[in-house]
Amino acid sequence: xxxxxxxxxxxxxxxxxxxxxxxxxxxxxxxxxxxxxxxxxxxxxxxxxxxxxxxxxxxxxxxxxxxxxxxxxxxxxxxxxxxxxxxxxxxxxxxxxxxxxxxxxxxxxxxxxxxxxxxxxxxxxxxxxxxxxxxxxxxxxxxxxxxxxxxxxxxxxxxxxxxxxxxxxxxxxxxxxxxxxxxxxxxxxxxxxxxxxxxxxxxxxxxxxxxxxxxxxxxxxxxxxxxxxxxxxxxxxxxxxxxxxxxxxxxxxxxxxxxxxxxxxxxxxxxxxxxxxxxxxxxxxxxxxxxxxxxxxxxxxxxxxxxxxxxxxxxxxxxxxxxxxxxxxxxxxxxxxxxxxxxxxxxxxxxxxxxxxxxxxxxxxxxxxxxxxxxxxxxxxxxxxxxxxxxxxxxxxxxxxxxxxxxxxxxxxxxxxxxxxxxxxxxxxxxxxxxxxxxxxxxxxxxxxxxxxxxxxxxxxxxxxxxxxxxxxxxxxxxxxxxxxxxxxxxxxxxxxxxxxxxxxxxxxxxxxxxxxxxxxxxxxxxxxxxxxxx
Ligand code: GDP
Numbered sequence: 001x002x003x004x005x006x007x008x009x010x011x012x013x014x015x016x017x018x019x020x021x022x023x024x025x026x027x028x029x030x031x032x033x034x035x036x037x038x039x040x041x042x043x044x045x046x047x048x049x050x051x052x053x054x055x056x057x058x059x060x061x062x063x064x065x066x067x068x069x070x071x072x073x074x075x076x077x078x079x080x081x082x083x084x085x086x087x088x089x090x091x092x093x094x095x096x097x098x099x100x101x102x103x104x105x106x107x108x109x110x111x112x113x114x115x116x117x118x119x120x121x122x123x124x125x126x127x128x129x130x131x132x133x134x135x136x137x138x139x140x141x142x143x144x145x146x147x148x149x150x151x152x153x154x155x156x157x158x159x160x161x162x163x164x165x166x167x168x169x170x171x172x173x174x175x176x177x178x179x180x181x182x183x184x185x186x187x188x189x190x191x192x193x194x195x196x197x198x199x200x201x202x203x204x205x206x207x208x209x210x211x212x213x214x215x216x217x218x219x220x221x222x223x224x225x226x227x228x229x230x231x232x233x234x235x236x237x238x239x240x241x242x243x244x245x246x247x248x249x250x251x252x253x254x255x256x257x258x259x260x261x262x263x264x265x266x267x268x269x270x271x272x273x274x275x276x277x278x279x280x281x282x283x284x285x286x287x288x289x290x291x292x293x294x295x296x297x298x299x300x301x302x303x304x305x306x307x308x309x310x311x312x313x314x315x316x317x318x319x320x321x322x323x324x325x326x327x328x329x330x331x332x333x334x335x336x337x338x339x340x341x342x343x344x345x346x347x348x349x350x351x352x353x354x355x356x357x358x359x360x361x362x363x364x365x366x367x368x369x370x371x372x373x374x375x376x377x378x379x380x381x382x383x384x385x386x387x388x389x390x391x392x393x394x395x396x397x398x399x400x401x402x403x404x405x406x407x408x409x410x411x412x413x414x415x416x417x418x419x420x421x422x423x424x425x426x427x428x429x430x431x432x433x434x435x436x437x438x439x440x441x442x443x444x445x446x447x448x449x450x451x452x453x454x455x456x457x458x459x460x461x462x463x464x465x466x467x468x469x470x471x472x473x474x475x476x477x478x479x480x481x482x483x484x485x486x487x488x489x490x491x492x493x494x495x496x497x498x499x500x501x502x503x504x505x506x507x508x509x510x511x512x513x514x515x516x517x518x519x520x521x522x523x524x525x526x527x528x529x530x531x532x533x534x535x
């Protein structure tokens with residue numbers, strides 16, 4: 001794919017700038033299991049983009065958050081920790097917006113929601129471990145929108161699994177076709193580099209990026225790089241790979257059914273540029289967004305945007321919230337007046353912000369695909385649309401069934417009403433999900449990551465003056481229930497009153513006491529859908 005402006009796009013200078021700016025944007029996330037090397041890769045990507053001068057900044061932040069108590073302390077002392085939520089950098093004429101999907105303990109609903117705001121993703125896999133649980137979960141969220149995925153098999157400089165075996169696992173576990181773009185030459189201590197399967201050349205671990213052209217897999221260079229048996233095995237592997245593996249196909253990649261696979265070592269900064277080049281060359285520019293009434297195309301001149309994440313200020317002195325908005329179409333200019341579609345009110349975007357590694361700056365202008373932070377005092381909520389006047393409701397910020405469920409215990413029972421309001425506000429902000437059992441028993445809160453509970457308790461205490469603790473919930477899962485047959489749904493709810501609740505929007509959920517009960521009831525009620533994701 002070319003990023004050159006098309007002839008049509010250059011017809012009108014004003015239009016051409018908008019089209020060109022949008023065309024060169026790549027908005028993506030990195031999905032991986034903790035420890036696969038996401039932070040290391042992020043640092044290296046940013047170094048290519050010149051966004052940070054010092055490798056180690058991303059790491060420093062992560063280490064600073066390594067325990068929960070540290071996390072809380074740091075959040076508070078800093079007031080707000082949005083600095084690395086979006087990292088923007090330029091490389092080779094393209095503008096990359098890397099949206100951070102927190103790993104480790106700060107894994108949360110936000111992680112999932114962020115994936116609904118990207119157009120492509122890099123999947124980082126540890127070469128010794130293959131597909132791990134978190135990767136699979138995050139991949140499934142990407143699959144909801146068939147997002148194109150570039151795969152980076154990392155840590156080839158360590159003991160690694162057989163490449164064919166890894167590709168096979170990706171294909172089987174994720175039901176995703178693979179197309180290796182390079183083939184590793186050795187692994188672990190004898191990792192020498194990669195062989196480019198498309199433009200026969202070798203990139204050696206210790207050499208510059210462009211590598212050295214070779215005649216093909218029988219080139220004598222390989223016998224120099226790998227000794228005896230290792231060379232023979234490698235040669236066989238290449239033949240097997242040629243037989244067993246698919247070829248890269250842009251259409252299949254863009255439809256999310258095939259992933260190009262690169263091998264490398266983030267630590268040694270090897271193979272990272274391959275991934276960046278693949279994103280630039282093959283990943284899509286900002287995609288159209290689905291709205292209730294129509295499809296919103298990125299290059300439409302009128303600005304539209306959707307809020308996908310809210311970051312609350314942990315500093316009690318400042319109650320501002322930052323709403324992260326993805327610009328869906330057109331161009332945002334600082335100071336512009338926009339319509340907040342949910343309330344119908346007009347608001348001025350006087351201080352939209354960009355985040356650049358550790359800093360933020362005022363965004364004078366932003367284009368479709370960019371993410372800006374909009375400071376506000378609780379006006380903006382997740383899913384809200386801002387437009388130049390059109391009433392648009394964007395679809396596609398789904399809710400995900402929380403995996404951790406609790407009841408809140410209040411030390412001072414008199415404050416029950418205050419707690420209810422506070423929890424509702426936290427739920428509207430996306431900190432937790434709240435479910436109200438239809439039998440009138442106490443609400444249940446649900447989160448994707450355990451740290452969210454700490455954040456909830458901390459904020460209830462500091463912002464609302466409520467001392468709370470958590471008790472186990474009487475249920476083990478949450479599933480939204482739907483049916484094409486309203487009578488069947490009604491009957492199910494009536495028959496399971498003690499295990500049905502409503503969410504913030506008033507939609508019904510089933511809250512079974514165990515997974516066993518869930519499966520049992522799902523089997524007995526085929527006319528009811530039990531959904532893990534509400535769209
Ligand atoms: P994250 O949890 O996915 O962000 O992973 P990190 O980037 O923090 O990496 C986890 C550990 O693996 C750290 O000790 C890294 O130094 C190490 N690591 C990351 N990439 C590589 C690599 O390519 N090779 C080797 N040997 N170690 C790596």
